[in-house]
Amino acid sequence: MKHGANIYKYAKKIGCEPEDMLDFSSNINAYQKEIQVKLSSSLIQKYADSSYSELKEVVAKRYSIKTEQIALFNGATSAIFALFSSLKAKSVYLYAPLYGEYEKAAVATKKHIYKINRLAENPYIPEDDSIVVFVNPSTPEGYYEEDLAEMMQEWIERDCTIVIDESFLEFEALASMRERINGYKRLFIIQSFSKFYGCAGVRIGAIFAHKKAIKKLQIPLWNISSLDSAFLQERMADETFVEQSLLFQKVQKAELIEILESSKLFDDIVESESNFILTHSLRAEEIFKHLLEHKILVRSCGSFDYLSNEWLRFGVKDVTMHKRLQEALLALA
């Protein structure tokens, strides 16, 4: 599965600049706040403390865990590759659909891959000693699995290594599995910071796990940019940003749903607990092309397992972007 966010390709295709495109395909927090951090010569020129201890303190405080339970990587994708490289298990069970990076990491580390269709009634049960990957809330639907603890109990009884991706958990302040890392040494929480903290260009992601599991990971020296670290430390400690983001998410998600519903173009608008909305329409390919002509890029979900191009995903954006989307949809209805 290819990654969706490719405004560069589509901008070229329709002959406009990438910055003129409205990107509804990405699922980055659209709440914007002025950035205060300054580029200092010393940040650029000097080697950082290679344990990134100041950044870890901020992350530990925000997520209520200990610094020794944190491994930092240059983005969640790098974290996933590093984790899979360190795991000896030969089989990976992916609850699909999910991001393509898990499958790529499984291929790169030569593991067998089994996909469990989350959307089907009777999910398959992973075999003993395998790796299980579950994204909560899920993408592309934004579904939050309330019964994850029960499912995990079954995996634990089978001695599985459990990977829970919580990259979209913070948009609605949902309950995390983080507190379980002390009780099960084979539980790994993947956390991208790009999504909620609104910084796709800043490459920092984390693995949260038992401190003994963290120690076993191979992390290249100085894998994080000092500029990125300075930005994230400031952003993560900014409580106003967090509060305003939660409020923005609530108001803007409702607005987006209202726009999609009132367009009457979709026969299904999936309930979401994240900052994107999955829709279904038999006219989806026509809608996709029409929006593209209006320089609006949405996520066509044909590359997600078990879905098709009849499914479109819309990111929650600000009032201005929503208005442009509404106008474009009205022109089609």
Next chain:
Amino acid sequence: MKHGANIYKYAKKIGCEPEDMLDFSSNINAYQKEIQVKLSSSLIQKYADSSYSELKEVVAKRYSIKTEQIALFNGATSAIFALFSSLKAKSVYLYAPLYGEYEKAAVATKKHIYKINRLAENPYIPEDDSIVVFVNPSTPEGYYEEDLAEMMQEWIERDCTIVIDESFLEFEALASMRERINGYKRLFIIQSFSKFYGCAGVRIGAIFAHKKAIKKLQIPLWNISSLDSAFLQERMADETFVEQSLLFQKVQKAELIEILESSKLFDDIVESESNFILTHSLRAEEIFKHLLEHKILVRSCGSFDYLSNEWLRFGVKDVTMHKRLQEALLALA
């Protein structure tokens, strides 16, 4: 071998702030120039073009190669780990002493490790189909091997994979092996950009190789910070920075050698074609401790293969730092 640059550890040890230490242990270009690049919201918030094509264009121009011959990583260390992961050969021949990262990457990828003592008369010849790693100019001496082309011929006849690390080549604009990548698909040039471009906090490094070899590398999506990319694009295209750095290196290296010689504390000051000077003294441990009391950190070379703590390495720095070093050395002489 541990990395030397650890001002954080030593600052704590002597009870001062890391920014109050004079770091002669690092080998980052000490020529300073005001940074013009601005942190823009769009750089932070948006996903970068995942092929980093603008940055690759700048790198291609600077190093006179093609963009498809370049793979970019978040630092040379990540490049080395990714390269070793992709290579099937089971044995690695390291021309030592060299940085510790190659050995770590060989261990992480479970390869046999043979070390060839560069400093001895009769170097061992690598076996067929193995990986050979050679750093040119070398560290910690800054020795530039003029006969590398002849040595390579022998390795090519043995079908070896050849890894040449040229991270210190630009300080004296020495001849590169880059132009050979088209002729031998198993030649990989490792290039750190942190050293010459004076940006240890900016995490970008490269592999230059035949385009078919580049395609086989596993590179995690969005592995580079957009802020780092913006900085490096500006810095690398800045011809004044390059010219001034070469001039600075010439003048300041001569000054550093003069200071070391006139102190009469060293029985050997090794000729260097890079931005650091290796010295030998039976009093080296005393010198190291004395300088530390003056908040000056130098690189004690006991952790380099075939060397001992009698060897100290001094980075080429600016006039102010050299003056402080000179005063501290005089107090001991």
